[in-house]
Amino acid sequence: MSALIEARSLVRRFGGVIALDGLDLVAAPNEIIGLIGPNGSGKTTFFNVVTGIYDADAGNVMFDGGDITNAAPRKVYRAGISRTFQRSRLSLPLSIFDNIMIGNHKRLSQGLWFNLIRRADFKREFEENYAAARALVDVFEPQLADRMFDPVAGLPMIDRRRIEICRALISAPKLLLLDEPSAGMTHEETAELMDEILLVRERNKGLTIIIVEHEMSVIERITDRCIVLNFGRKIAEGPYREVAANAQVQEAYLGTA
Amino acid sequence: MNGSEPAPKRAGWWPGAIALAVATSYVIALLGSEKQNVIIALLIVGIFAAGGLGVLGLLDAVSRSFAEHEDYMGIGAIIAALTVAAWFHENHFVLLLVITVLLYTVATLGLNIQFGYAGVLNFAGASFFGIGAYTSAELNPTGVPHLLVLLIGGLLAALIGSILLLPVLRTRGHYAAVVTIAFALLFKTFLEVNDVLGGPQGMQVKGMTLFGWSFNDNIELGSITLSFYLSYFALALVLLIVSFVLVQRLERSWIGLNLDALRLDETAAGCFGLDIARWKITAFLIGNFLIGIAGALFASVGGFVGPNNYTFADSLILVSILLLGGIGNPWGLLVGAFIVVVVPEKLQTIQEYRFLLYALLVIGVLLFRPEGLLPRPVRRYFPGWRA
Numbered sequence: 001m002s003a004l005i006e007a008r009s010l011v012r013r014f015g016g017v018i019a020l021d022g023l024d025l026v027a028a029p030n031e032i033i034g035l036i037g038p039n040g041s042g043k044t045t046f047f048n049v050v051t052g053i054y055d056a057d058a059g060n061v062m063f064d065g066g067d068i069t070n071a072a073p074r075k076v077y078r079a080g081i082s083r084t085f086q087r088s089r090l091s092l093p094l095s096i097f098d099n100i101m102i103g104n105h106k107r108l109s110q111g112l113w114f115n116l117i118r119r120a121d122f123k124r125e126f127e128e129n130y131a132a133a134r135a136l137v138d139v140f141e142p143q144l145a146d147r148m149f150d151p152v153a154g155l156p157m158i159d160r161r162r163i164e165i166c167r168a169l170i171s172a173p174k175l176l177l178l179d180e181p182s183a184g185m186t187h188e189e190t191a192e193l194m195d196e197i198l199l200v201r202e203r204n205k206g207l208t209i210i211i212v213e214h215e216m217s218v219i220e221r222i223t224d225r226c227i228v229l230n231f232g233r234k235i236a237e238g239p240y241r242e243v244a245a246n247a248q249v250q251e252a253y254l255g256t257a
Numbered sequence: 258m259n260g261s262e263p264a265p266k267r268a269g270w271w272p273g274a275i276a277l278a279v280a281t282s283y284v285i286a287l288l289g290s291e292k293q294n295v296i297i298a299l300l301i302v303g304i305f306a307a308g309g310l311g312v313l314g315l316l317d318a319v320s321r322s323f324a325e326h327e328d329y330m331g332i333g334a335i336i337a338a339l340t341v342a343a344w345f346h347e348n349h350f351v352l353l354l355v356i357t358v359l360l361y362t363v364a365t366l367g368l369n370i371q372f373g374y375a376g377v378l379n380f381a382g383a384s385f386f387g388i389g390a391y392t393s394a395e396l397n398p399t400g401v402p403h404l405l406v407l408l409i410g411g412l413l414a415a416l417i418g419s420i421l422l423l424p425v426l427r428t429r430g431h432y433a434a435v436v437t438i439a440f441a442l443l444f445k446t447f448l449e450v451n452d453v454l455g456g457p458q459g460m461q462v463k464g465m466t467l468f469g470w471s472f473n474d475n476i477e478l479g480s481i482t483l484s485f486y487l488s489y490f491a492l493a494l495v496l497l498i499v500s501f502v503l504v505q506r507l508e509r510s511w512i513g514l515n516l517d518a519l520r521l522d523e524t525a526a527g528c529f530g531l532d533i534a535r536w537k538i539t540a541f542l543i544g545n546f547l548i549g550i551a552g553a554l555f556a557s558v559g560g561f562v563g564p565n566n567y568t569f570a571d572s573l574i575l576v577s578i579l580l581l582g583g584i585g586n587p588w589g590l591l592v593g594a595f596i597v598v599v600v601p602e603k604l605q606t607i608q609e610y611r612f613l614l615y616a617l618l619v620i621g622v623l624l625f626r627p628e629g630l631l632p633r634p635v636r637r638y639f640p641g642w643r644a
Contacts, residue, residue: 051528073527083528091521094514095635101511102518105530108511112539115510116503122510126638151635167529 003062004029004208005050005081005175010059012042012049012232019045021232022059027175032201032209034219034240037229038252043212044086045232047177051083052076064174078106082168083177086212088160088184092153096144096163099152100133103167136166139203140196158189162196169200178211182218194218216244228252272315273322273330281337284595285344287603288351296603320631323588327640334591335498342490352486354602356558359493360551361594365578366504366587367547372576373585373633374513375540376520377425378434382575384444385414385545387567389552390462391454394562397463404467407496407553414549415542425541426534441569448564459563462556465489472557489558496554500547501587507543508585509638516540517636548575570612577615581622583629592630 003026012020048054052073060069138145140162182190226243228236230252345351371377389410396406424436449457464473476483518526582593601611
């Protein structure tokens with residue numbers, strides 16, 4: 001099967017620190033890949049380079065047949081990549097619905113005339129999107145679906161994560177980048193959220209996921225394949241069990257005995 | 258509606274209607290009083306009444322009622338404005354004050370799009386108001402239809418404002434604010450040294466004429482004489498209604514959502530496809546357009562423009578209306594504009610201390626009610642809409 005995303009020899013430096021040191025990463029459609037490694041090994045940097053928040057110093061990224069190396073974040077999004085953030089980046093004063101619609105930007109009509117004057121058409125579009133957002137939230141947590149116009153600020157962390165993931169999924173991306181979805185949650189909450197993510201994926205075949213995670217039970221449970229980073233380099237690749245048994249990986253996590 | 262869902266309780270229309278009626282009577286009483294002690298008493302009563310109602314939770318009932326029955330409340334507010342105008346139909350001074358409130362509200366609606374929604378600070382509001390005003394001063398005596406002059410005033414404000422686009426896009430927060438402050442200072446100096454624009458003395462502005470109807474003549478209806486300001490009042494009211502509705506629709510659209518998203522988190526917004534520059538520019542231009550139109554009409558009403566009317570201090574007054582009334586809430590701007598415009602005019606004793614008063618008011622609001630007197634509610638795209 002041909003690759004959906006293919007990063008070749010990616011390099012990213014911050015001053016003297018080399019955050020990504022010639023990283024190669026390939027993901028096929030419908031794959032779930034775990035990106036793991038110690039703190040500072042370049043996982044989030046990889047996400048930020050792919051999504052255009054940082055430019056790569058060398059290397060390139062091909063996605064779905066096009067070159068997205070150093071493309072602006074909004075072009076990367078339009079090409080079909082959505083992400084969540086390590087530290088939740090929802091707009092807290094806005095409602096659940098608003099936050100999810102931020103993720104649907106490319107499918108909403110943006111003309112001034114449409115938005116201000118053609119209110120009947122706007123209403124139709126609004127109602128369609130409301131139904132879609134509600135249906136998506138309903139997969140995660142039916143109780144949230146009844147509170148679409150409540151501000152996000154009052155919600156607990158697990159609900160915020162759910163909304164962040166809904167925001168990333170509403171535009172039906174081809175690739176979803178999850179940056180530590182379990183951060184700030186309990187084991188039980190994390191397990192619940194992962195069930196929901198798998199459920200969503202059941203419904204959208206073909207969605208590829210790359211997940212950065214420190215919670216190894218999550219990685220073990222949901223990933224098809226793992227890539228282990230250390231100091232910006234790939235040190236191991238393969239199914240979780242294989243990778244976890246790898247001596248180099250154990251050394252990276254635990255240090256030499 | 259789906260029958261199985263619990264029917265949410267709808268707020269009644271009457272708290273809003275009563276509040277509107279009480280507010281109208283209060284406004285008429287305040288505007289009609291001349292004696293300083295009566296005015297002070299009214300203000301104290303007003304402050305305590307508002308505070309007391311707030312503590313009792315009645316203000317929330319009022320705002321919910323407004324939110325649920327907005328169309329009726331809007332019509333009610335128009336009737337209230339017409340009532341005030343009818344009450345003072347021969348009182349030039351009061352009508353001028355009311356027009357000032359209406360036009361300052363239009364201008365702050367523009368600022369509100371910029372700062373309240375897009376998060377672009379603009380401390381040159383009075384300059385853009387002035388651009389509109391000078392447009393009227395220059396074009397009213399020519400053959401250009403006066404409604405068109407208003408439009409040109411707005412367009413010129415937006416056009417000249419685009420000089421600031423590059424610095425505003427490249428800087429954030431306080432730094433962008435400093436750029437607009439610099440513009441405000443430069444603008445005043447520019448007016449002072451420019452003889453074509455009347456120099457430091459300023460210039461007269463010819464009154465408006467609309468379809469042969471001169472706005473600067475009193476209106477005789479049989480034995481009743483109506484102040485010529487009523488024509489301006491009518492036009493200012495129409496301008497306010499149109500811009501109010503447009504700003505509200507803007508907020509309740511994907512564009513309003515875009516502006517909020519980029520204000521709250523530019524990085525996240527960019528990751529979801531938002532063209533940050535495009536929407537900041539849109540907000541800045543539309544905002545200045547509204548401010549410019551308001552300024553153009555205001556100059557025709559006042560009959561005079563001069564550099565000292567459009568200083569940095571005047572920009573601060575516009576910003577204080579925004580902070581006071583409630584950032585992002587058009588209704589709040591109306592309340593804020595009323596307080597900021599009317600109170601110092603009626604309280605002649607504090608005229609010289611009015612900046613002190615603004616400062617205290619704004620500090621008080623920021624400390625005790627940081628979202629303004631009427632905080633912005635969570636966006637409902639269609640009020641009263643239920644799935």
